[in-house]
Amino acid sequence: MIDMLRLEDIIKAFYIAKKDIKEYYLKPPTISWGIVFPVAFTLAFILKGGHHAQEIIPGLIALALFFGTTSMAAASIVFERKIGSFERLLLFPVSYIGIALGKTLSSFMFGMVSLFATLVVVLPFILNIPTYSLFLVAVLILSALMFSAFGVFISFLIKDPTNTMMIFNSIRLPMIFLCGIFIPISSLPLPLRLIAFLLPLTYSVEATRFAINGNYDVVPPIESILLMLIITILLILLTSIKIRRTIP
Amino acid sequence: MSLPGCYPLHDAIIAEKLTKYYGDFLAVDHISFQVRKSEIYGFLGPNGAGKTTTVRMLCGLTRISEGKAYIYGYDINRELVAIKKLIGVVQDISNLYMELSCYDNLMFCAEMYGVPRHQRKERVMDLLRFFGLEDKKHVKFKELSKGLKRRLAIAAALVHKPKLLFLDEPTIGLDVKSKRQIWNLICKLNEKGITIFLTTHNIYEAFRLCDRIAIINRGKIIAEGTPTELRKKVSGNKIIELQVSPPIKKSTILDNVDGIIDVNIGRDNTIYITINDAIAALEGILEIVKKLSLEIVMLNLRGADAEDVFIRLIDGTEKNIGSSTRR
Structure with a gap:
């Protein structure tokens, strides 16, 4: 059911990512939802946050990264499935997990671009240097991978491309309030807290907060890292299964 | 392998x-x-x-x-x-x-x-x-x-x-x-x-x-x-393309002619006659032409072409060979 990931597939995954970068990075939906929107809301919340900005910045960075990566996944996969060019990938001698990884990598790389744009906006407002700089780099890289895998997986669940952004936003926007960016998870009612634990953004926000501010709300940083790793691997595997199942 | x-x-x-x-x-x-x-x-x-x-x-x-x-x-x-x-x-x-x-x-x-x-x-x-x-x-x-x-x-x-x-x-x-x-x-x-x-x-x-x-x-x-x-699968059959003046409007006129399998009349009044015996069919057709005092404008005898083969095989019958040629 699950393909073996060979070195050849990893190399081809990078080729897929390189192709996607050339093909989709300048597409209007990618730019608007993946860079302009996250940068704009990050700036808006920081300006509005005043002296509380330092508290919400970690969450905003994670959220911006989340929008950046998932927008790229939506643009590349849903569009390709719509015009039929996704089938071309299925004709190449590459495993389904290789394709899933390739699509994840292209979203990841775009996420890095989006992150850079966000950091340019955020850095002037960070009063102290991050408490754990190296840990922050690791968290952001892992977060970008996890969000990319999440976006890729969701993209394969969407049947009607015209609904893409509506579906993506109906998943992404509630997360803003559930994943501890503005409201601490510990203060959420139990049912919402349980939902928060099911959402990948929660772990990214918790770990980012620890890396920048040196504190966390409910999930210890090591656990967040481990869970992000597990979620990423699981999502890539599920995507490869989903790709196999798209074959009629 | x-x-x-x-x-x-x-x-x-x-x-x-x-x-x-x-x-x-x-x-x-x-x-x-x-x-x-x-x-x-x-x-x-x-x-x-x-x-x-x-x-x-x-x-x-x-x-x-x-x-x-x-x-x-x-x-x-x-x-x-x-x-x-x-x-x-x-x-x-x-x-x-x-x-x-x-x-x-x-x-x-x-x-x-x-x-x-x-x-x-x-x-x-x-x-x-x-x-x-x-x-x-x-x-x-x-x-x-x-x-x-x-x-x-x-x-x-x-x-x-x-x-x-x-x-x-x-x-x-x-x-x-x-x-x-x-x-x-x-x-x-x-x-x-x-x-x-x-x-x-x-x-x-x-x-x-x-x-x-x-x-x-x-x-x-x-x-x-x-x-x-x-x-060759339809090689036993040939097609006569016939135009007469004044034009024939009803294909039933050729119903009793030997050697004819099917008759279709095109929009330009060309008659497409699918035959399995050329001599018998031509004799019969000429007899009717004489009897009705018609003038032959065009008479063409040809074998089945690719389209005829295709249509015949698709339909599983020979009856549409004539009509296919009209397209």
Whole structure:
């Protein structure tokens, strides 16, 4: 059911990512939802946050990264499935997990671009240097991978491309309030807290907060890292299964 | 490798009772055929006959519901990645990457097919030259004409030097000039030893290009052979094309003439008479012409053409041969 990931597939995954970068990075939906929107809301919340900005910045960075990566996944996969060019990938001698990884990598790389744009906006407002700089780099890289895998997986669940952004936003926007960016998870009612634990953004926000501010709300940083790793691997595997199942 | 011992080594494709169901709908109905190495094998049939579904099964884009298929001895159900290295596929839609240039599209395909790094650039440039696209090297795919898009799609399918090329309706929607260019390319590729599996609903295309043709309708192969063999299937029948003045409006006038199988009258009043005995039919027709004091404007006796063969085999009867010629 699950393909073996060979070195050849990893190399081809990078080729897929390189192709996607050339093909989709300048597409209007990618730019608007993946860079302009996250940068704009990050700036808006920081300006509005005043002296509380330092508290919400970690969450905003994670959220911006989340929008950046998932927008790229939506643009590349849903569009390709719509015009039929996704089938071309299925004709190449590459495993389904290789394709899933390739699509994840292209979203990841775009996420890095989006992150850079966000950091340019955020850095002037960070009063102290991050408490754990190296840990922050690791968290952001892992977060970008996890969000990319999440976006890729969701993209394969969407049947009607015209609904893409509506579906993506109906998943992404509630997360803003559930994943501890503005409201601490510990203060959420139990049912919402349980939902928060099911959402990948929660772990990214918790770990980012620890890396920048040196504190966390409910999930210890090591656990967040481990869970992000597990979620990423699981999502890539599920995507490869989903790709196999798209074959009629 | 899982080549069944009893199969000849010269077959590029072996399909055994290949079947595809979409839910309850039977799209391909237990078809069996072999494609020999280095031949152009045509799959000719009307829209919805099961041609594209067959190609999709043979290249792994659609699951096989029942039956087996082997490409160069590899089992499609178990050795798909190995098969993908041997085949090139041109689908009936031009689905290369819109924002990439011709060069980048081919380069991406070369990378994905595992063409060695030091050969990629040369291979891509050779293909651009061969397909007359060298001056379009930096033009984006979306900016190409339909004919050029199709040419680039064929080039993309050849970048890894496949042994077998699937062409699914390669000339659909193209103008006459582009069509002929694609036909010439197909012949040139075949001369280089590439086996070609061509699906088309264009009868002329199939009879002109293919070494052997399978005629498929409603998911079943209803006839198979060389173009000559297929023509022979209806060779017992000939067609008389007749125009008289004043024109005859009712075909029943020829009902009692010996040697006639079917009569159809075209919109230009040409009478298409399908016959199985030319002498008896001509004698009878001339007798009626004399009796009704008609003047013969045109009288033409000819054998069944490709379209006649196709229509007759599709319909399973001879009665539509005449009407087919009217189109």
